[in-house]
Amino acid sequence: MRREQVEIRVPAHLTEPLRAGVASRRGRESVAFALASHAVSRDRILVLVRKIITLPDESYVRAPGHGAKWTGASMLTLLNEALAYDLGVVAFHAHPHAGPVALSGDDRDSASKLLPVFQNLIPARPHGSIVLGQNHAAGVMLLPDRVDYTEAVKARWLGKVITDTPDEAVGEAVNDPDDLFHSQALLTGTKGEAHLRRATVAVVGLSGGGSHVVQQLAHLGIGRIIGIDDDRVDKRSRSRLIGVSALDVLLRRRKTALMARLVRRINRRVTFTGVTEPIPRQRAIEALKEADIVVGCVDSYHARADIQDLASRYLIPYVDVGLLIQPLGEGQGVTIGGNVITSIPGQFCLWCFGFLSDEKLAAETGGRPRSYFHGTDRQAQVVSMNGVLASQAVNEVLQLLTGFAPVDETLAIKKFDGLEGTLASWVVNPRIDCSKCSATLGAGDIIWRQA
């Protein structure tokens, strides 16, 4: 048995169907099948759930001594679908009690018969058998090109708060020897602090917004920050880039180098990884796959479209920050607006409610930097306004990791009015037939077949 970390990610819209699918019916266990893609990142294998399929009651056969038994014929439809779309098959059932759960001997016997069959049919994707408890999950996965099973399995349930089962932070002693986070923990709690310490957050764009975000993530004590930016500082950075000095400008230092220094000065226990290539370069894409959350502080729709596509593809919550300072015309002042949009895979993406559209992308000049001021070449940026939006973005990260605020079902984004000085929630009505979501949500790494 291998001890390789496998993380099964369940997008928000499939968490309830999966939980309901494994609820016991008519005095027997029920099975829910997930069709899943996967992706390989540096530190784990991601199994990305794309669809949940349950069997009708008539598929089950009476089998005293077994939790659940079903006919082979009842699986034909789901296997055909898995074959057609190159997806793995993960069978879920539940032992609905508190505390750790484990596959029974019967479960293991069943898995050892089923999983090789699945692997034979769809060799390029992982297949598995997972048992869910109230707050725990366990099971086995058969990974591509392997004959032995992997047992180190964790399920990640995406929603307004990221929930892992098992939650490795439960009972974990928080590493805070200098008592740095005593006051913060009064809000986040011991478990929340452990989540912060274990998390990896990627920040794309390390200028006016991103440098604020990195600074605050370091203060929060996030375990690892990945900063992605290929740019160097220039004289204009001094008005808005947190932590920059005149010498940095003189030496034209990389923004990643400045952020590494900033983080080191705040907390040496926080790891900072700088990536000096932009999205969509391959190194940056690979770095993003390691993140639990991505914060985008970019100024073009093209860059946002790339980040959204990757976040959807690998089921990563994406917090987008944007500020627009727009002149109304000669002598008529300006409007100052901004957004903080938290896109949780399976709830809505930036395309679902029109924030991104083909028309907006076409209006840009091939992804080149876009001025916040329409009709001029100069970007309008003000450090204090960047800071408001960046602080809210970090609050969103804090909520995703610790759940410090009560959660409701309303889908909303935060809108900033720089003239009024307000940050308000606006309800989002995402379209249910978003073609981007259906194409990319949980799509994972592409599987190539010989033509």
Added chain:
Amino acid sequence: MTNEGLAEALEQLKQSYGDVTTATGGPGQTLIRIKEVGLPKGCAPGSTPVLLVVQDGQRPQLYVKGGITLPNGRVPRNYTANQVVGEEWWSFSYSFSWDENTHTLVQFVEASLRRFAKTE
């Protein structure tokens, strides 16, 4: 492109370039990856992997890998990185007419890559 048309096009691509793989992209979208296609003399490197994105009713899109220089040592104009299905691929501008009813995908690849022979 019909399924039959696509199968025929894939066979032609295999005969011309050897190693050809396919994947499903979005709805109605087929991805075709050619392991290695030769570039015009003087380009560096002398060959590149190619990605074709074939979508129902649309002109195919062609991508190559980054780092290609023209015979004069320069980088092609409008040569930009893109993220396609989670991978970095580079696009460039080219101009020629193409009709899926009369032209083949092999002709499309050859015509597109001919752009690298121009020193601009």
